Amino acid sequence: MNYELLWVLALLLVAVVLFTTNKVRMDVVALLVIIAFVLSGTLSLAEATAGFSDPNVLLIAALFVIGEGLVRTGIAYQVGEWLMKAARNSETRMLVLLMITVAALGAVMSSTGVVAIFIPVVLSVSLKMKSSPARLLMPLSFAGLISGMMTLVATPPNMVVNSELLREGVAGFGFFAVTPIGIVVLAMGIGYMLVARYWLATDSTQSQGEQWLRRTFRDLIHDYHLSGRARRLAVRPGSPLIGHRLDDLGLRDHYGANVVAIERWRKFRRVMVSVSSNTELHQRDVLLIDMSSSDMDLRQFCSEKMLEPMILRGEYFSDQARDVGMAEVTLIPDSELLGKSLREVGFRSRYGVNVVGIRRAGQALDGKLIDEELQLGDILLVIGDWKQIRQLQQKKHNFLLLSLPAEVDDVAPAVSQAPHALFCLALMVAMMLTEEIPNPIAAIIACILMGKFRCIDMESAYRSIHWPSLILIVGMMPFALALQKTGGVALVVSMLMQISGGAGAHVMLISLFLLCAVIGLFISNTATAVLMAPIAIGAAREMSVSPYPFAMIIAIAASAAFMTPISSPVNTLVLAPGGYKFGDFVRLGVPFTLLVMGASVILVPILFPF
Incomplete structure (x- = not known):
């Protein structure tokens, strides 16, 4: 083992550790990898940055835009509405239709985006059927992962593997090459979940999951320990607060008094108005204050600021429900808010709503929430104006709103253009099937047509692209080249040949699947595919067999991230709403992963002979 290979392996180990600990953003780690390779002389600048010119990176970016077009035109949400009607209060029918629908949509959309859209649908259906969401949310996440096995463009690992084949000078996979395997795995997944859902209906998941079924204001106040924390204080004439902005007053910093809403006189009646950092206080305003992080003397505070305590009845929030809203939101795995406090991100100024409670591991946090790292x-x-709360639904890069979507016109501003969006999608698939037009060009044509038909605007198109994912792919690609140049791929292939080569091609497929699945426990499935694709093709070359079955087994294994809640973002999204524990995914995910491996080892050689 030479010095350069040791350096590459050490760098890979550091990257894996950083990915696992999540102390540094994955896209930042990927960029640091590029810098390290160039400065160390392991790769030239052109080699280290070759990923930026890779056609598949362009294709993935275009597919993000296509998926956003389907959301903005309301197609995804209309599918959800149809699903609720078709289920007709049957959990079995709902599970089957849900998994089929999510797998179909995920074939042309981001699986994370599809799962995020359907979580509110599942919560609503569970409420109507009076069952635990835990019995449907894990099938939802499994279907999201299986969707990656439906088409060539369904998930980045497929395109990474296909790109490696092209780099080796052989033809890539067809658009539907993986589909037969995906259909079989989906059928297995449905059958498996029809039985396994009963394992999810334990007392723990039932009690934790039911919290999402009947979310009234009273429930939220109880669950987040808000009782006794809120105060209504009227601003008396001559108060030093009059005419000043909330941020200038520093009530939250100096007194622990968080103004979450204001009752203000308008046209002979009081109305509830939302607040921001720039809200100016007026005489006769009634402040609704959260005192959760304060131990001050309320009487002295009121005397100093010339405030008058007012009655706060138990049904106050219910009475004000028309003007002020509450909602629960959760952060998605790649949210830029992770590791930051509410103060650092300026949450109220940035989003126009106040955070009045945080639940972590099922328990409400007490104390000064504004300095708590998320x-x-x-x-x-969150509490605030309903309009501002609905707008949180559009912050898909940071939040998932755990309630039913707002009106179709609010979440689907281009709903009238839905037929055009469907036409663009069908045209893209048709062009890809002909194989006369390169897949990236077909996707770009569809994006341009969506813009022409006003299915999406430029701002939404650029915002829809998940840049961290693209940078991660670009940053991990040099590892594959570095391992090839320094002999790392040859070393791993040699080890695999010693362990499995003599036992035949089928055993090698099993070894590759297991190695891919184990690596996928620590890093993303895209990064796993980048590392494993050259090894698989190298093993095929060493055994003098076709590279296609070996490449396909990597694509399937990369999508089979069922075993832990951190194996894939779709698993992480359903963790809290489903009330799951880490062991629930292990208990259901490991057996199903082994089933998928068995089916793949049988089917892949039939579809792609050695």
């Missing part, structure tokens, strides 16, 4: 899986209780 963690993955946290559920935030």
